[in-house]
Amino acid sequence: MSTDNAQPDVEDESSLISVDAWDRIKHTERFVFLISVAFVLTFSYLFSRAPVISDVTQGYHGLTVTILIWSIFALGFNLLLGQTGLLSFGHAMFFGTASYATALFSIHVFNEPLTIVIVGMLSAIALGAVAAVILLRLHTVYFAIVALAIGQFLYFLASNPLEGITQGINGLEVDRTPLLGVVDLDHEYGGILGALVVDNLYLFVGVFFVAVVMFITRIRKSPYGLIFKAIRENETRASFVGLDVWRYKFAAFLLSAGIAGIAGALLAVNTQFAGVERLYWSISGDVVVMAVLGGLGTLAGPVIGTFVWFYFKGIVNGFPTLGDYWLLMLAVSFTAVVWAYPEGIWGMITDLTAALREPKTLAAKVKSRVTGGSSTEGSNGGDR
Amino acid sequence: MSLLELDGVHAHYGPSHILRGVSMAIDEGEVVTLLGRNGAGKTTTVRSxxxxxxxEVRSGSVRFDGTDITDWPADxxxxxxxxxxxxGRRLFTELTVEENLELSTITRNWWNTVRRRGLGGGESTMAIDELYDLFPRLEERRAQQAGTLSGGEQQMLSIARTLRLPDLDLLLLDEPTEGLAPQIVTAVGDAIEEIADRGLTVLLIEQNVHEALRIADRGYVLDQGDIVYQGTTEELENEDLDEYLVV
Known part of the structure; x- marks a missing residue:
């Protein structure tokens, strides 16, 4: 099939475009861009205000902003774990530090939303550069545990010795100022725009969301994507083909830290607050759950995982009686999904859509998954 | 001056002293084989x-083209x-054949790496098309994941991937025919000969003495971390080396 075929191929009466053409289109950067823009534009409306749908989801606008921000965090975390296989249990350090840097900069230096978010991101990258020097010498569980330790170290540092700067558990306030001195972030729109995005704050966060998605897509499609995959599979082999493994892991670490930093900074702008709890280890754990639940190494996975996580926390939590057990229900769902689909919810969806094309294989696949058929072949044999 | 010179190399794995003063020299354009049975230290020599x-190389030196590379990192x-x-044909099993071949040619410039959409634009010893001429089966399987290839095809890909490195002068092959069917062994051997004919220097580590001596000009025999014999192919064929080799 020629790739420059502008006309969609008609395969049969039930599909408008052929499966092959669709597979090609959905992997283009333009498609990812359009989908992420469409997602940002419709997410809040569908979740919280659309007729019928929102009655079922019971969502509200404020939660959508939070989900977008945490999605950025999960995407940043996933860039490290999903692409290079480095599991960090200390990503809260970037999230919380960026939050503090954003707040401190706004209080002591200059308060403008875009500037302080960039400052927050840069602070996370700077912290990432320091942490990487320690962490990238370590592997597997040691990497995860020391990352956790550094995060907790910063948590205690911020809550006690540096209380004079961070205000401890009281936290810091971030005053809301106009974007670039002109645009009021609290300005609410009317008409269609108002129905879709409500206010400028949502748009502000949404633009960052799309930018991060596009940046990650670019990385994945560039030779870096291939290098990261190679390093994830085997570092020794990667060095045999002339790749400086440390350097690329360092790059991935900084990128991941920077993206987590953007999320932390945006959260400070959104909540007008920066507190010590954002450095706490449970934040690191939450983001691991979100990424793994949604599907590691994919773009949609972390976003879906974040959505599900916050749906339980924000909506199921409010259900009468059942609500008290939201965390238990989330844990059960998490276990069930990861048990049957190690690739997470997104893996489940792609599996189902693939199976719908060939219904015969669906039953066999589900059966083998549940009964624990061999799924992924381990190839990490040591090059010794 | 030899292209590669090992001078009294002592290599250790933690407390185990594996190489006990290995010295060898390989001249440009030669095909040299390093023979020895399991545990003799062949792979340790390659890794050193x-x-x-x-x-860890604790004493002795490895010199390449006159430069001491003992402490250089692998990349x-x-x-x-x-x-x-x-x-053991260490490929990137999740990457396709072509992606495996493109990895070696990635530029070291960060910004260019992010900007460039295509791969394989960097310099390399052999172009992908040349490698496909050498190993036609790889071309047929170019879009296939490396992990799905047969053993022989994986070995061909492993060799081809190494030939994609830029400015290659010396090729180290660690037991390339291990675990392959007899006719594949010959095919891989022929490919190694053809690579050597192009002027590349080859160090072939083998347990398969027969195949190694078919290709090599001369050889070394390694036993218990030390070179116990060296000579031309004829000398090696005539000498009784059963004590050191498992045939």
Whole structure:
């Protein structure tokens, strides 16, 4: 099939475009861009205000902003774990530090939303550069545990010795100022725009969301994507083909830290607050759950995982009686999904859509998954 | 001056002293084989040359083209002209054949790496098309995941991938015919000969004495971490070396 075929191929009466053409289109950067823009534009409306749908989801606008921000965090975390296989249990350090840097900069230096978010991101990258020097010498569980330790170290540092700067558990306030001195972030729109995005704050966060998605897509499609995959599979082999493994892991670490930093900074702008709890280890754990639940190494996975996580926390939590057990229900769902689909919810969806094309294989696949058929072949044999 | 010179190399894996003063020299354009049975230290020798850790080289030196490379990291050695085809066909099984071949040619410039959409634009010893001429079966399987290839095809890909490194002068092959069917062994051997005919220097580590002597000009015999015999192919064929080799 020629790739420059502008006309969609008609395969049969039930599909408008052929499966092959669709597979090609959905992997283009333009498609990812359009989908992420469409997602940002419709997410809040569908979740919280659309007729019928929102009655079922019971969502509200404020939660959508939070989900977008945490999605950025999960995407940043996933860039490290999903692409290079480095599991960090200390990503809260970037999230919380960026939050503090954003707040401190706004209080002591200059308060403008875009500037302080960039400052927050840069602070996370700077912290990432320091942490990487320690962490990238370590592997597997040691990497995860020391990352956790550094995060907790910063948590205690911020809550006690540096209380004079961070205000401890009281936290810091971030005053809301106009974007670039002109645009009021609290300005609410009317008409269609108002129905879709409500206010400028949502748009502000949404633009960052799309930018991060596009940046990650670019990385994945560039030779870096291939290098990261190679390093994830085997570092020794990667060095045999002339790749400086440390350097690329360092790059991935900084990128991941920077993206987590953007999320932390945006959260400070959104909540007008920066507190010590954002450095706490449970934040690191939450983001691991979100990424793994949604599907590691994919773009949609972390976003879906974040959505599900916050749906339980924000909506199921409010259900009468059942609500008290939201965390238990989330844990059960998490276990069930990861048990049957190690690739997470997104893996489940792609599996189902693939199976719908060939219904015969669906039953066999589900059966083998549940009964624990061999799924992924381990190839990490040591090059010794 | 030899292209590669090992001078009294002592290599250790933690407390185990594996190489006990290995000295050897390979001239440009030669095909040299290093023979020895399991545990003799063949792979440790390869890893000592390739800069992979472990083992730790505690004394002695590895010189390449006059430069002391004993302490160089593996990736610098790979970019500096020594290509290693590791034991057991270590491929990136999740990447396709073509992606495996493109990895070696990625530019070291960060910004160019992000900007460039295509791969394989960097310099390399052999172009992909040339490699496909050498190994036609790889071309047929170019879009297939490397992990799905047969053993022989994986070995071909492993060799081909190494030939994609830039400015390659020396090719180290660690037991390339291990575990392959007899006719595939000959095919891989023929390919190695053809690579040598192009002027590349080859160090062939083998347990398969017959195949190694068919290809090589001369050879060394390694036993218990030390060179116990060296000579031309004829000398090796005539000498009774059963004590050191498992045939």
């Amino acid at each position: 040359i390739a800069g992979t850790e472990p083992p 610098d050695i790979a970019m500096g002209g020594i290509g290693v085809v590791p034991e």
